[in-house]
Amino acid sequence: MTLQQLRVLRAVVKAQYSLTRAALDLGSSQPALSRAVAELETELGVTVFQRHGKRLLGLTDPGKAILARADQALTHIDSIASISADFQARDAGVLRIATTHTQARYALPPTVRAFRQRYPAVRLNLVQGSPRQIMQLLHDREVDLAIATEIDLEDPSLMVVPAFDWEHVVVVPDDHPLANQPSKNQVSLPELVKYPLVTYMEEFTGRRRIDAAFARAGLHPDVVLAAIDSDVIKTYVALGLGVGIMAGLAYDVQRDKGLIARPAGHLFGANCTRVAVRSDSFLRGFALAFIELFAPQADLTRVRQLGR
Amino acid sequence: MTLQQLRVLRAVVKAQYSLTRAALDLGSSQPALSRAVAELETELGVTVFQRHGKRLLGLTDPGKAILARADQALTHIDSIASISADFQARDAGVLRIATTHTQARYALPPTVRAFRQRYPAVRLNLVQGSPRQIMQLLHDREVDLAIATEIDLEDPSLMVVPAFDWEHVVVVPDDHPLANQPSKNQVSLPELVKYPLVTYMEEFTGRRRIDAAFARAGLHPDVVLAAIDSDVIKTYVALGLGVGIMAGLAYDVQRDKGLIARPAGHLFGANCTRVAVRSDSFLRGFALAFIELFAPQADLTRVRQLGR
DNA sequence: TGTTGTTACGGAAAACGTAAATATT
């Protein structure tokens, strides 16, 4: 059994049982993979792939069990390379982060600036996506870190650390009725529901919290625009399309002239931006440092184990 | 990086940093290992071994981190072979069990008999040792199962299932004063401490419970013989050397004529014989079956995951 | 008929063991 054979197995499954595509992914040739699979099956004495004639269609039962172990083995093998790179050049390498628009635009910039200053030789690789996409990228080991509000705390294959809490705000143009109430009058749900609303799409940036709050109150808001990012929300609020509900971190008094934000935490509850890593990954020293910069007050002892 | 290089790394550490011995263990030659180590270090760009000149003395910090991952990777690799063997010939193979004298002599025989009948093609390999040795063997993956009373429930790298509870008994010759009391008079500690005692050595078969019970009562027993196994205890009790305290399962009315056993659970508490497996191992189907035979009423769902 | 997987073949690279050299205690 060779590592190459296991890599082939993994690649073929990932390529949906096409030797041709898997060969491209691995930068190898079809015959090489064909042989690798054949040799693996011969050596193990087990049929790994379900076939229809010569076509590969899926994994057999033993194949599934074998793939699971192969996957874990390769993960460990890969982390050996990471460990070496880390010791060899502690402050150089690549850090891949998947995150949402809100975090990338409003929460991460100070951290990124500090990080680049401290680790100029580390190439930062930010990928933006939906929470679902982000978690998929982390799961597939395409990124080292995922940063989002919508992280599943229950997934046992992840380590999750809280970075900071934030609340929603209601944003309106400065000539809007809601803008000129005395600030001790908190905005209420019945008041909000009178206006057309501009907020996030399903699944994004605490939208679920917003829906839940209205549903609990038995109210049916009129969402006229469901955006992916806060900038779009602010743009259309400024145009007078409706009242915005968005993450508080996206509002800045200086920059967002013409817009007024009013707290909405009492309506939609607190949210928590979190950082997630795979618990079977090896974390480079600078990756730990990034988390530390982003979540300075969090308890990182468990995560630090991944750097040992 | 090749699997062979990782195997070499593991073997060299196991052989206390001797390439020569490691080569013997692997059935290879010194030069081959020397090269393997050199190539691994070159490829990773990291010094793995601490050296004094050419002598290997230990692992460097990166070396330790690398070995840990290599070890896990190789574990998974090895389990691939096990999985294949299991699917290829479900009812043939080797089952290696480490256990103590008491279990081997009194608890296991019925299970072994049933198992051999059901799985005649499985070679059963029993190793007897002290609880400490047994756990070491399991930890080193020299055996698949460890069976003992003194299993550490807290070790997170193990899965432990309870097999059955048992209690100690006091054994005396049938002409001994303690033998002829009415059975509703339970034996007491102050009564016991009047006689010289014959029981187990430190660390064996619940000896700790015995010491703890006497200590709690502020009594100082006179242990005239500390044996490893119950047969020695019974022999010397029969000779009149003293009163025996041993595992109840070691007493059989039929066989042990001339000896009387009186319950001592109320004095020393209940003990539990347990089966332990490494939680990162792959369990062959027949290994699961063995556990099931030995601990029929235990909940094996978690252990069964190891056979997936 | 075009696509996908397998077999055949030749060359390149790698791994190994024996033997010799070198370092360590």
Next chain:
DNA sequence: AATATTTACGTTTTCCGTAACAACA
């Protein structure tokens, strides 16, 4: 001096890619 590791070298094996072949849709 004895033991242990590295280097040298020739052989063998293994692995890969191109090309030809076979099978599926």
